[in-house]
Amino acid sequence: MFKPKYSNKSKTILPLPATFNRISHRRKLAIIIIFIIVIWFINPLSLFNFKSNTLKLYPKAHPLTSNEIIELSSQYLYPPIEDAPLLKQLTPTKLIKFVKGKDSNNPDQDRTKLISLNAFDDPDPIKQKAKEEEENKLSDLDKAKNHFKNQDKVRFKPKSGQVYPEVIIVTTVDFDKYSLDSLTKIVQNRVDYAYRQNYGIYVRWYQEFLPMLNNIEDLKDVEKIKWIRLYCIRAAMFAFPKAKWIWFLDQDGFIMDLNKNLEQYLLNANTLDSIMLREQPLIPPHGLIKTYKNVKSEAIKLILTQSEQKLETNSFLIKNDQVGKSIIEIWSDSLYFNYGSFPYGPDSALTHILQWHPFILSKTTIVPAKQINTSHKSKYEEGDFMVQWSDCNGIECEKIVSIYQDNLDKLKDK
Amino acid sequence: MTTSYSLPYDQEDYTKTFKPKSSLSNQLNKFILQNKKIILFIITFIILSLFTNVPYIPHLKFNTSPKIVIILAANEGGGVLKWKSPQEWSVERSSIANKKHYAKLHGYGLTIKDMTIKKRYSHEWRESWEKVDILKQTMRQFPNTEWFWWLDLHTYIMEPQISLEQHFLENLNNQTYRTLENFNPLNLRKDIPYVDYTQPIDMIITQDCGGFNLGSFLLRRSQWSEMLLDIWWDPAMYEQMHMQWEHKEQDALETLYSTQPWIRERIGFLPLRKINAFPPGACSDKADDPQYFFKNNDFVVNMAGCEWGRDCWGEMEHYKALSKKLHKRWWKFWS
Known part of the structure; x- marks a missing residue:
C-alpha cells in the first residue's frame, strides 16, 4: 500500500501538507529571531551583571559652628531664657573666642577672627559631654556658657507618631536689649501660639551669630544686626528640615490673635491669591521694578511686607524647600553683607536681589503690612493678628512689651 | 413536454455573474x-x-527632542577686533564637523552659538557673561532636553563612539567626586555648614591646575540650574570682585561654590581627563603631573588657551590626525 511513512506516528486522517516541513522550519526561524530580539533589546544577561552602584560616602550636613547634632523631640526649640542675666554678666567677649590671625587678602594686616566656642570641643562627643557636665555642676556661669554654645547643635527629631509642625516661628532675642521678664513674655507668646496651632518655634540669641558678623561692634549697629535674622532662619531650616514654612518674627512683636491659623489666614493658595499685591513696586511708591502680574500663589516662596519707604524684614515668611533655602543663602552672602552701598543692610540687599534676579522675583510676593507686620503706632487695632514695635528705642521697648502683654491677658480672659 | 421560459441562467447565477465586483x-x-x-x-x-x-x-x-544637547561656542570675538585668518576658519570647520559627527552618531542635539563681541556685553562688567545668556537661551530652545553639554570651540572629541551615558551619566555618583578632600587646586574651604550631599548632581564640571574649568561642562535642566543661571552674574558682587575675578564667570562660580551650600551640594566634579584633557602646552607649570594631560584614548581634548601664544591650528590638526589614526581599521590599509 502507498501509505505515507509518517502516518504511523500521526493520528491525523489527512496527510500532512507537502510544505509542512518548510513551515516548521520557518517557525524555528521565527523563534530564533524572537530570541535574538529579546537578547538584543532586553538583555536578560544584564540581571547577572552586578554593577557597583553604591553611593559614595560624603560628610553629612552639619550646623553652622559644629559637626555635632543634638536631636530633641520637642518642637519648641529655644535656649534657656532664664540664663539671660548670667549671659549679660558674662558679656559676649566671654561667649565667643577671639583668635588673632592674618587677613587672607591682606597678609600685612592683623585681623581678629571671632570663633564659636564649639570649635574647641573635644572631637569625641562623649568626652565633651562629660566635661561639660562637670563644669555645669561647679559654676552657673559655665553652665550658661555651655547652654549658649550648644544651642547651635540642636535639631528637631519627631518621636514616632508625632505630627511634624508645618510652620516654624523663628525669633532672635537679645539679652542686652530686653530684661529677663520681657524676654520671657516674648518667648512665651510664641510658645503659646505654636502650642495652639501645632507649630514649632525656633529661638536663638543674637550673640550666638557673632562669628558671622565677625565684629563685636556690629552688635550695636541697628542695620548690621538685621543680618542675624538670615543666619538664624538658615539654622532653623536645618533644625526643622521637613517643615513647610518658616515665619520670621523678630523679638519686637507679639502674636495677638492666638486662634488664627497661619495656613488658613494667609498661606493656603486661595487666600494668598486674593491678598497678594501684584504689580506692586518694590520701592514704594513709584519704583520701576514691580512684582509680577501673572504669578500663581502656589509658586510663591517668599512673602514680604513693605513700609512706606522700603521692603521690611522684621516679619516675613519663607518656604522651607530647595528654593527657599537657596534664597536665604544667596541673600546672606558675605559679599552683600560687606557691600557699602546697602544703607538698610539685608533690606537693601533684598531689594537689590529682587531687582536684578527675575527668577527670585517670580517666587516673591508682597502682602499688605496689616497681615503679618502691623505696626503698633496707630496701625494696630483690636482683633489684628499681630503687632510689632521694631522702631522702639531703649526703655520704651520694655514699656511696649508690658502694654501688649496686658492686652493679651485681657484677650485671654474674654 | 413543458416549455420552460426560464432564463438562460437561474436567478442566482445571474446575480452572481453580473454583480459588479x-x-x-x-x-x-x-x-x-x-x-x-x-x-x-x-x-x-x-x-x-x-x-x-x-x-x-x-x-x-x-518626542523628538534629544536627551542631550551639545552647545558649541563658535566665533569667539570673531570678526570684530581683527580679520579672521584662514587658519581660524579651518579650526572652526574642524571643530564643528567633529561635534556634528558626534551628535549625529548618538542622536544628540547640537547648537552652535555665535560668540562675537556684542555691544551689550562690551561694558567691562558684562564681558564674558554671554555664556550664561547662551545657556538660558538654549534651555528655552530645547524645552524637553535634560542635559546640556557646553564645549568651547578649541575642543575635539577624540573617541566619538563613546556616548555620554555610557561614559559617565549612567553611573554619575560613582564617576564624580563632590568634596574637595583629595583635589583642591584653589585651596577653597573644604567644609562649609549645611551642605547636603544627598542632593542629585545638576552640574558636572572639571578642575584643572588653576581651578574650575568651564571649557567643557554639563548642566541639567532643573529649578536649581535656573536659579544658578539667574544668580551667576550679580552687579553688587561683581563690583566688589571684578579686580580678583580674572576669569569672570569661572571665578564667580568658584566664589559661589565656596560660600553657598546650595551651590555646593549639586555640583559634581569629573577628573579633568574624563571630558576635558589638556594638550602639553596648557597648564605648563604642572607639566609633570599626568592627571591633566591627554593620553591616547581619552574622550575629549581641550586646547585651552591655545589662542594665547600657542598654535591652535597646529594643535587641532595634530589631534584630528591622531583621532583618525587611533580609529584606523586594519582592513582599511589604503587610507
Whole structure:
C-alpha cells in the first residue's frame, strides 16, 4: 500500500501538507529571531551583571559652628531664657573666642577672627559631654556658657507618631536689649501660639551669630544686626528640615490673635491669591521694578511686607524647600553683607536681589503690612493678628512689651 | 413536454455573474461616500492633533527632542577686533564637523552659538557673561532636553563612539567626586555648614591646575540650574570682585561654590581627563603631573588657551590626525 511513512506516528486522517516541513522550519526561524530580539533589546544577561552602584560616602550636613547634632523631640526649640542675666554678666567677649590671625587678602594686616566656642570641643562627643557636665555642676556661669554654645547643635527629631509642625516661628532675642521678664513674655507668646496651632518655634540669641558678623561692634549697629535674622532662619531650616514654612518674627512683636491659623489666614493658595499685591513696586511708591502680574500663589516662596519707604524684614515668611533655602543663602552672602552701598543692610540687599534676579522675583510676593507686620503706632487695632514695635528705642521697648502683654491677658480672659 | 421560459441562467447565477465586483477599494470608497461628514471630521481632527497646538485636543507628539544637547561656542570675538585668518576658519570647520559627527552618531542635539563681541556685553562688567545668556537661551530652545553639554570651540572629541551615558551619566555618583578632600587646586574651604550631599548632581564640571574649568561642562535642566543661571552674574558682587575675578564667570562660580551650600551640594566634579584633557602646552607649570594631560584614548581634548601664544591650528590638526589614526581599521590599509 502507498501509505505515507509518517502516518504511523500521526493520528491525523489527512496527510500532512507537502510544505509542512518548510513551515516548521520557518517557525524555528521565527523563534530564533524572537530570541535574538529579546537578547538584543532586553538583555536578560544584564540581571547577572552586578554593577557597583553604591553611593559614595560624603560628610553629612552639619550646623553652622559644629559637626555635632543634638536631636530633641520637642518642637519648641529655644535656649534657656532664664540664663539671660548670667549671659549679660558674662558679656559676649566671654561667649565667643577671639583668635588673632592674618587677613587672607591682606597678609600685612592683623585681623581678629571671632570663633564659636564649639570649635574647641573635644572631637569625641562623649568626652565633651562629660566635661561639660562637670563644669555645669561647679559654676552657673559655665553652665550658661555651655547652654549658649550648644544651642547651635540642636535639631528637631519627631518621636514616632508625632505630627511634624508645618510652620516654624523663628525669633532672635537679645539679652542686652530686653530684661529677663520681657524676654520671657516674648518667648512665651510664641510658645503659646505654636502650642495652639501645632507649630514649632525656633529661638536663638543674637550673640550666638557673632562669628558671622565677625565684629563685636556690629552688635550695636541697628542695620548690621538685621543680618542675624538670615543666619538664624538658615539654622532653623536645618533644625526643622521637613517643615513647610518658616515665619520670621523678630523679638519686637507679639502674636495677638492666638486662634488664627497661619495656613488658613494667609498661606493656603486661595487666600494668598486674593491678598497678594501684584504689580506692586518694590520701592514704594513709584519704583520701576514691580512684582509680577501673572504669578500663581502656589509658586510663591517668599512673602514680604513693605513700609512706606522700603521692603521690611522684621516679619516675613519663607518656604522651607530647595528654593527657599537657596534664597536665604544667596541673600546672606558675605559679599552683600560687606557691600557699602546697602544703607538698610539685608533690606537693601533684598531689594537689590529682587531687582536684578527675575527668577527670585517670580517666587516673591508682597502682602499688605496689616497681615503679618502691623505696626503698633496707630496701625494696630483690636482683633489684628499681630503687632510689632521694631522702631522702639531703649526703655520704651520694655514699656511696649508690658502694654501688649496686658492686652493679651485681657484677650485671654474674654 | 413543458416549455420552460426560464432564463438562460437561474436567478442566482445571474446575480452572481453580473454583480459588479465588490473589491476592497470599492467598499472603502462606498464607505467614505456614505460617511463623508464623519470622515472629514476625523481627518481634520488628526491633522489638528498632529500638526498644530490647538488647545482642548489631545496632541499626539512623538518626542523628538534629544536627551542631550551639545552647545558649541563658535566665533569667539570673531570678526570684530581683527580679520579672521584662514587658519581660524579651518579650526572652526574642524571643530564643528567633529561635534556634528558626534551628535549625529548618538542622536544628540547640537547648537552652535555665535560668540562675537556684542555691544551689550562690551561694558567691562558684562564681558564674558554671554555664556550664561547662551545657556538660558538654549534651555528655552530645547524645552524637553535634560542635559546640556557646553564645549568651547578649541575642543575635539577624540573617541566619538563613546556616548555620554555610557561614559559617565549612567553611573554619575560613582564617576564624580563632590568634596574637595583629595583635589583642591584653589585651596577653597573644604567644609562649609549645611551642605547636603544627598542632593542629585545638576552640574558636572572639571578642575584643572588653576581651578574650575568651564571649557567643557554639563548642566541639567532643573529649578536649581535656573536659579544658578539667574544668580551667576550679580552687579553688587561683581563690583566688589571684578579686580580678583580674572576669569569672570569661572571665578564667580568658584566664589559661589565656596560660600553657598546650595551651590555646593549639586555640583559634581569629573577628573579633568574624563571630558576635558589638556594638550602639553596648557597648564605648563604642572607639566609633570599626568592627571591633566591627554593620553591616547581619552574622550575629549581641550586646547585651552591655545589662542594665547600657542598654535591652535597646529594643535587641532595634530589631534584630528591622531583621532583618525587611533580609529584606523586594519582592513582599511589604503587610507
